Amino acid sequence: MSAAETVKFVLTEADLPTHWYNLAADLPTLPPPPIHPGTGEPVGPADLEPVFPMELILQEVSRERWIAIPGPVLDVYRLWRPTPLFRARRLERVLGTPARIYYKYEGVSPAGSHKPNTAVAQAYYNKQAGVKRLTTETGAGQWGSSLAMACAFFGMELKVYMVRASYLQKPYRRILMETWGAQCVPSPSPDTASGRRFYEQDPEHPGSLGIAISEAVEDAASRADTKYSLGSVLNHVLLHQTVIGLEALRQFELAGDYPDVIFGCVGGGSNFAGLTFPFVRDKLQGKDVRIVAVEPAACPSLTRGVYTYDFGDTARTTPLLKMHTLGHTFIPARIHAGGLRYHGMAPLVSHLYEHGLIEAIALPQTKVFEGAVLFARAEGIIPAPESAHAVRAAIDEARRCAETGEEKAILIGLSGHGHFDLAAYEAYLAGKLEDYEYPEEAVRQALAELPKVSG
């Protein structure tokens, strides 16, 4: 090992972004608006008021390029931000590649992922609006635990509906939520009408993000003191995540480099958007950069889904969103990357994909974990199963560079650590990790249940 393999680009607090970047300001065309399923008309602020505070609704439709981050939100960000950008020289050496590999690491937050970037903002705006209690859904638990931490900071109550497959597979994330003071129940639960529909058929129902969203929205809509908080998909959530990419841009300036290709994992799309939207802005201005979304083969909404209007949840309670979807009734296999088990894709990310501004690939989970272990042994950090999708795609790219001799700069969005996912690593190391075929028939059935809407 040589004497200077660690190359870390650290920003000071003075470099912490003071504004979020809103891609809508720079897009030549906007994504089609959400539609009210009853009227077929675009939804307005009044339709969203029962579940969201007005400040977030305004951010959802804003076309301002820069939106100021409130002081109390910045103050919490400072606990772990700016996050580091690393040059992965040890990984490069192991791969024998001429590529320069970088990773932007969001696992330094107390919750261990990028999710607090929006959790803190959402808790703050709700608190300002006088809301006492929030509800939400969570898959792997990264989102639920992040919102639990944010609610602890702002003194708010929280009830989390956690996809039962993950609730059973990842007890540590539930305990994390409880340690921060939140209530966490497995979904489908008997606590809501949307949950009972599934729970009464099968109390062991593995659940899905779609069902959990239905439960959390129903709970919020039925109580005056409560609003709902979503961890991905919506424009305002993606907006809050752009601190990641804004910091990364400054760090690449420090490095005197610029990525040729960026890999980010996609479930609902917020981590990917947060990292890449500031680079999409550069691309719109002529910069040559490939931006690749990496999704699980078991839930490939971009690469195998249909671009159409669909519900965000299983019980059809949300507005219709124009997005790449596998159908709101599709229940993905129980892959360990629980945060990527969502039937749809953020409308903004879908729009970019449709217009050729980003690419997408899908990977099976054994390949993903093989990459994660290789990364962990080279760089020390244990990637979250979700982030490991981006890691594996980057490793494949770096290996291609080793064959062609291309000296590409590759950026990985390392959105979180895998400390609460070690059962998945154990299964991989024991050779017990399953891959899942593309669920062609299940997707066909789900797509047959898409709502009929023109647009």
Place this chain on the structure above:
Amino acid sequence: MSAAETVKFVLTEADLPTHWYNLAADLPTLPPPPIHPGTGEPVGPADLEPVFPMELILQEVSRERWIAIPGPVLDVYRLWRPTPLFRARRLERVLGTPARIYYKYEGVSPAGSHKPNTAVAQAYYNKQAGVKRLTTETGAGQWGSSLAMACAFFGMELKVYMVRASYLQKPYRRILMETWGAQCVPSPSPDTASGRRFYEQDPEHPGSLGIAISEAVEDAASRADTKYSLGSVLNHVLLHQTVIGLEALRQFELAGDYPDVIFGCVGGGSNFAGLTFPFVRDKLQGKDVRIVAVEPAACPSLTRGVYTYDFGDTARTTPLLKMHTLGHTFIPARIHAGGLRYHGMAPLVSHLYEHGLIEAIALPQTKVFEGAVLFARAEGIIPAPESAHAVRAAIDEARRCAETGEEKAILIGLSGHGHFDLAAYEAYLAGKLEDYEYPEEAVRQALAELPKVSG
């Protein structure tokens, strides 16, 4: 919540210490030397050569004040060092205290604790000496996982003997070791003569650090390609940890403050020593600072042990160390702070305690977890059960300040996060955490088996 509660003191890489601080250079009297149990004479370098490389043996007996940190070790340190010092304003607000509470956070390392500070150094010196394979023991697994990571960086094999109680209680730390490529077996194991003694009596024997050390030493001594690595107690281990306190001193300069009282948890003593020895140096030069070691009530070597020569391990294979001990045959209760389940105390820490340079207190685990949850909800970070001992003691001190109005500056050594200890949090939150009486009779029996040595 006010607009500026996050106060973080961040050093740049240029501020990373280039030397470790050796307290032996400044002590008016040195601790009595280790003694060979057969001859009753002080052990020399030749006695230690079968298990340690010469560079570490020389550090063990060095009286140089500053020992240069090798470039490749610094290079790995830079992955997460310098670590942050935080002002815990949110916790101060919750406690309504006029005290200023600070915490130095070592959980930012990929292994999640301070242990890599010495693991990386030890792996490096062994690698330089041509050693191919290391063995070690681990309690909670913080040490074993840290050494596993260090061995991955330097391309070395590692076998970890893990105290069975922790092996069963904390499967995630085992998986962590395996992910980094190490082999991990529960101790007592059938793989060594020292282990078989206990294993054959009871294959479910909960084990102890003392037994696990015996196994790892025996394994190393019996193979030419293998040496042994210890995670605490010895002088060179404490030395490597002083980067913590050296950074903290600079950070207090940045803060324009200085601690009136420092709390660190103690098991073998290395985290406590690493944080406090640079402050002990100040104290020897007249500075007024209280330094308090916090140990578990179930294993109180400083507050209830005897200061005498004892074996470091259960099978009586190590040299005799002059230390505070509960007796090398004492098996502590299965508290969740597995890293604090050691019968003895580092000779240097024992020496300071004997000479009144440091104080010690013991806390039961329910009080400790109560403090940890309060800290987590205020500051976000989930403390390791070990570190939570220091957290709880600091909270008690801050509450006393709230009564007296004293504006003390309190420093907590937050040696690691509790991501792999959430089962303990779950037990606490469910009201199922047990406290253990001081094991008076077991300690009396163990003390009756102390070796007879003058000195």
